[in-house]
Amino acid sequence: MMLEIKSVSKSFPGVQALRNVSFGVQQGEVHALVGENGAGKSTLMKILSGVYTDYQGQLTLNNHNLTLQNPRDAQRHGIAIIHQELNLIPELTITENIFLGRELYTRLRTLDLRRMDQAAAKLLTQLNLNIAPNRSIRSLRVGEQQLVEVAKALSLKAQLLILDEPTSALSETEIEHLFQVISALKQQGVTMIYISHKLDEIYRIADRVTVLRDGEYIGTTPIDQISVQELIRKMVGRNLNDLFPKEKVTPGEVVLQVENLSLQSDTRESGYALKDISFSVKRGEIVGVTGLMGAGRTELLETLFGIHSPRRVEGKITIAGKTQVIASPQQALKAGLAFVTEDRKNQSLIVQHSVGHNMTLAAMKRFLLFNFIQSPLEKEAIQEMTQKLHIKTTGYHVPVDTLSGGNQQKVVIAKCLLTQPEVLLLDEPTRGIDVGAKAEIYTLISQLAKEGTAIIMVSSELPEILAMCDRVIVLCEGRMTGTFDRSDVSQEMIMEAATARQRVRVEETELEN
Amino acid sequence: MSVQDTTTREIPPLSKRIGSIWKYLMRFQSYFGLIAILIIAALLSPVRDGRNIFLDPRNMLNVVRFASENGIIAIGMTLVILTGGIDLSVGAVLALCAVGAAAFMMHYGFGTVATVVCVLAIGAAAGLTNGFVSTKFKIQSFITTLAMLSIARGIATLWAGGYAIPLAFGDGPDLAPPSFKALFAGEVAILGLDIPVQVFYFIGIGIIATILLKRTGFGRYIYAVGGNDTAARLSGVNVNRVRVIVFGICGLLSALAALLHAALVNQGSPIDGSGYELNAIAAVVIGGTSLMGGVGTVVGTMIGAVILSILDNILGLLNIESEYQAILKGVIIVLAVVIQQRRRY
Numbered sequence: 046m047m048l049e050i051k052s053v054s055k056s057f058p059g060v061q062a063l064r065n066v067s068f069g070v071q072q073g074e075v076h077a078l079v080g081e082n083g084a085g086k087s088t089l090m091k092i093l094s095g096v097y098t099d100y101q102g103q104l105t106l107n108n109h110n111l112t113l114q115n116p117r118d119a120q121r122h123g124i125a126i127i128h129q130e131l132n133l134i135p136e137l138t139i140t141e142n143i144f145l146g147r148e149l150y151t152r153l154r155t156l157d158l159r160r161m162d163q164a165a166a167k168l169l170t171q172l173n174l175n176i177a178p179n180r181s182i183r184s185l186r187v188g189e190q191q192l193v194e195v196a197k198a199l200s201l202k203a204q205l206l207i208l209d210e211p212t213s214a215l216s217e218t219e220i221e222h223l224f225q226v227i228s229a230l231k232q233q234g235v236t237m238i239y240i241s242h243k244l245d246e247i248y249r250i251a252d253r254v255t256v257l258r259d260g261e262y263i264g265t266t267p268i269d270q271i272s273v274q275e276l277i278r279k280m281v282g283r284n285l286n287d288l289f290p291k292e293k294v295t296p297g298e299v300v301l302q303v304e305n306l307s308l309q310s311d312t313r314e315s316g317y318a319l320k321d322i323s324f325s326v327k328r329g330e331i332v333g334v335t336g337l338m339g340a341g342r343t344e345l346l347e348t349l350f351g352i353h354s355p356r357r358v359e360g361k362i363t364i365a366g367k368t369q370v371i372a373s374p375q376q377a378l379k380a381g382l383a384f385v386t387e388d389r390k391n392q393s394l395i396v397q398h399s400v401g402h403n404m405t406l407a408a409m410k411r412f413l414l415f416n417f418i419q420s421p422l423e424k425e426a427i428q429e430m431t432q433k434l435h436i437k438t439t440g441y442h443v444p445v446d447t448l449s450g451g452n453q454q455k456v457v458i459a460k461c462l463l464t465q466p467e468v469l470l471l472d473e474p475t476r477g478i479d480v481g482a483k484a485e486i487y488t489l490i491s492q493l494a495k496e497g498t499a500i501i502m503v504s505s506e507l508p509e510i511l512a513m514c515d516r517v518i519v520l521c522e523g524r525m526t527g528t529f530d531r532s533d534v535s536q537e538m539i540m541e542a543a544t545a546r547q548r549v550r551v552e553e554t555e556l557e558n
Numbered sequence: 559m560s561v562q563d564t565t566t567r568e569i570p571p572l573s574k575r576i577g578s579i580w581k582y583l584m585r586f587q588s589y590f591g592l593i594a595i596l597i598i599a600a601l602l603s604p605v606r607d608g609r610n611i612f613l614d615p616r617n618m619l620n621v622v623r624f625a626s627e628n629g630i631i632a633i634g635m636t637l638v639i640l641t642g643g644i645d646l647s648v649g650a651v652l653a654l655c656a657v658g659a660a661a662f663m664m665h666y667g668f669g670t671v672a673t674v675v676c677v678l679a680i681g682a683a684a685g686l687t688n689g690f691v692s693t694k695f696k697i698q699s700f701i702t703t704l705a706m707l708s709i710a711r712g713i714a715t716l717w718a719g720g721y722a723i724p725l726a727f728g729d730g731p732d733l734a735p736p737s738f739k740a741l742f743a744g745e746v747a748i749l750g751l752d753i754p755v756q757v758f759y760f761i762g763i764g765i766i767a768t769i770l771l772k773r774t775g776f777g778r779y780i781y782a783v784g785g786n787d788t789a790a791r792l793s794g795v796n797v798n799r800v801r802v803i804v805f806g807i808c809g810l811l812s813a814l815a816a817l818l819h820a821a822l823v824n825q826g827s828p829i830d831g832s833g834y835e836l837n838a839i840a841a842v843v844i845g846g847t848s849l850m851g852g853v854g855t856v857v858g859t860m861i862g863a864v865i866l867s868i869l870d871n872i873l874g875l876l877n878i879e880s881e882y883q884a885i886l887k888g889v890i891i892v893l894a895v896v897i898q899q900r901r902r903y
Contacts, residue, residue: 352792378794392792395785397853406782407793413775460793 046105047072047236048093048205053102055088062088063100066262068255070205075227075237077251077268079244080280081483081506085260086240090207093238094126095119106205125198126207131190135183140165142182143197168196172226187339188219195226206230207238212246213338213505224250242506244273258282281508292491296515297328300381300499301468306360308341308348308523318344319523322360326468326499331490333514334503336543341523342503343387346470349501350384351377365467378407381467385457385474387503393457394445401427401441403456408463430459434489451482458489469493471502475509487513507536521545588845588861595865599872611875615751621871622864626756627822629863630815631834632841633767634685634808636859639842640771641804642784642851643692643699647706648812649834651684653827654714655816660723660826663734670738678813684710685809689802699805707835714828722827725820742821756818760860763811767856780804784851840887841866844894 046069055063063085070076080086091097093104095113104111106122113119119126133142140161149157149164165178172192182190191211198206208227212220227237227250241247247254248268256263256279263279308319319341326332334342348358351371362369369380377384386392394403405412405423412423427441434455438448445456454474461469474490475483490513494500504510510517517534519527519542527542603612611617631648638645659677662668668676684706692702727736745752771777779800782790791797815834820826845862847854866887873883 350792374792375794375796384792386792391786392788395782395789395852398781398785402778402781406778406790406795409775409778416774416776418773418775418778464794 049105051103055100064260074252077247077254078240080257084257123204125203127194133182138179140178188215205236209240294329296330299325301326302363304361309357328497331500331514333510333517336520340520383461383466384470387472396446399442403445404459451478468499588858623754625864625867626760628837629760632838632859634811635838637804638808640784645703645808646835647703649831650707650710651812652816652831654710655813656820656826656830657714657718659820670735681813682810686806689805693798718828722825725824742817840891
């Protein structure tokens with residue numbers, strides 16, 4: 046074994062992220078690591094790359110004990126990680142990024158730009174990437190940026206390369222390119238840990254696969270000895286029906302009607318981040334929105350919620366029969382929308398403030414009499430929500446960041462519900478939540494729909510979309526490339542619509558000609 | 559109810575208990591700081607005729623009187639810092655308002671009421687300008703208020719003609735109304751003690767600000783904006799409006815401090831209030847308010863202002879030069895921030 050992970054545990058306040066995980070990675074293999082959101086994959090990778098140092102258990106690399114004090118230590122041991130969010134400095138050039146912190150110098154102690162550029166160019170050629178090393182990162186496409194990260198890892202003489210969801214932002218051709226690079230690296234003897242949600246990718250490139258669930262080690266198998274169904278069952282750990290308690294609801298009248306909604310791209314780029322989106326949502330209906338990363342899923346919810354400058358927005362939004370001009374979140378809330386954002390900590394919660402204060406912030410006006418807070422009313426509402434959503438907290442006054450991810454998410458949902466919305470917008474509502482809490486969130490969503498709330502749910506997890514939604518809208522490059530009814534939709538149909546961008550492009554060029 | 563179903567508590571190990579005692583001390587750092595400095599000051603105080611000069615009631619009243627002016631400014635500063643901003647212009651706005659007060663009464667023959675209204679309006683206008691420029695053009699308040707510092711002092715100097723405008727109180731032309739002096743620098747006899755009026759303004763403003771922060775929707779919004787402005791905005795809070803109003807209040811309180819200052823020193827000078835921004839920020843920080851915004855109290859700031867005043871007072875009683883006071887103040891500010899950051903983890 047090249048790398049051995051022995052009984053590694055790690056906990057955060059309120060969550061046991063890893064529980065006694067042990068497995069080994071063999072020299073020269075591509076080792077896939079799978080599991081749902083919150084399974085502990087990222088935590089484990091952060092331990093391997095020296096970000097988290099306070100864990101229990103032991104790591105060995107080539108039979109030597111491995112204790113990492115910081116990410117630099119990991120680099121020194123030949124471990125490089127390529128994060129989902131890239132760690133490049135957009136203003137600097139490719140060369141500058143590759144050599145950041147370990148610049149080469151001439152004898153006069155000035156930067157040896159020529160030598161660095163040459164080395165960078167050599168690395169880029171090795172990756173089959175035909176770009177000048179003095180270009181700035183900002184000017185590159187996401188796929189190219191990712192390969193720059195790989196180049197950087199190679200320049201560090203990495204013997205273990207960790208790829209964390211590397212394809213989530215890539216187009217098909219870019220993915221192809223990346224896979225070629227991965228096989229080439231494997232030939233050169235580089236060991237890789239490959240984390241992905243996309244099982245088809247794993248079957249293409251991995252040698253063995255390890256499954257984590259709820260922070261626990263479930264098993265490691267050669268990829269050719271396990272079927273997709275079995276793999277999914279291991280990841281989810283239960284039948285999909287138990288996880289997704291979707292109740293049948295007969296939809297009521299149309300609450301939200303969106304016609305030709307477009308959002309112009311910001312800054313220098315011309316064109317549209319969203320173009321001509323039209324759909325409607327009925328009372329009690331759950332409409333799923335999915336697509337690849339960068340397809341415009343989040344932008345759609347943000348545009349509905351008035352987050353983007355009204356100058357960039359075109360189209361017509363009707364809520365409960367009234368045409369609405371939504372130029373700010375304030376107006377969106379007034380119009381009857383509520384938004385559970387993808388990024389809980391940065392966009393939805395004030396983490397150092399109390400559970401109670403977070404819950405009532407958006408609906409503050411309900412509790413005011415001449416601008417004075419009527420504490421009994423507020424407290425009553427907080428108690429009611431805590432009970433209704435089964436929020437586990439030691440009190441209303443404790444800071445919300447002492448709660449587990451699932452309970453934090455419930456606080457966000459409670460905040461939205463207190464505004465008594467007509468339409469609830471959910472962006473990746475189960476991201477970073479453990480499986481048990483996920484099921485609770487699904488139950489809650491289902492219950493809200495039953496009570497007559499119209500729900501739009503953005504998700505990148507297809508099982509979630511397929512199980513929970515009455516209808517599915519698929520976006521690709523800001524266009525609607527498919528709408529499907531619950532009754533006749535499959536994962537394949539969604540994936541096809543989500544990757545229809547080439548088709549879109551061909552049509553556009555045809556139109557232009 | 560799910561709130562009660564916490565897991566059974568075990569007795570934590572000793573190290574953890576010491577940790578939690580330390581945490582408790584940190585949480586109320588300003589209170590313990592106040593008690594500590596009171597004891598130290600009393601011990602160090604010179605004794606004359608068998609009486610501890612520091613603990614003499616008249617000296618204690620002086621301490622609070624001098625805490626009041628800075629304290630009022632610092633309360634405004636607290637609101638601004640709670641929203642995640644900072645106001646460096648408070649001292650300069652005070653100078654402008656003090657010069658204005660003197661000019662209105664001595665040169666334009668304004669009465670007390672007209673003077674007070676105009677001066678408060680000037681302070682509020684300066685503050686609102688700070689807020690408006692910062693939010694409208696998305697400039698950090700550090701820069702906006704630094705510019706206002708320069709502008710306000712410039713206007714004050716021009717208005718005063720380069721010199722202080724002395725206040726002579728009395729009835730008649732070219733004299734300031736005595737009611738002004740009584741209103742802002744008088745004393746009220748309670749239980750045989752002549753309490754300086756400044757103290758009432760200080761405590762009164764403190765109570766109003768506390769009610770504003772803890773009991774009103776606007777107060778909740780102030781904390782929310784400073785805690786996480788994106789989350790606040792997505793929760794329907796008009797973030798810019800909150801910021802502008804808070805700067806307006808800060809300017810208004812600087813103007814009130816200017817009235818107290820002018821009445822006390824009998825003049826309005828364009829060099830009044832230099833370095834006051836530092837004193838105000840020091841009081842806020844010692845009081846435990848986070849410079850990141852979103853966390854803090856007015857009571858803490860008031861205690862911070864009293865602590866600083868005690869420091870000035872005892873060092874004065876000990877005949878230590880003001881240069882040393884300045885150095886010590888700087889050290890204390892850094893210590894307070896260090897303690898605060900420790901507290902968060």
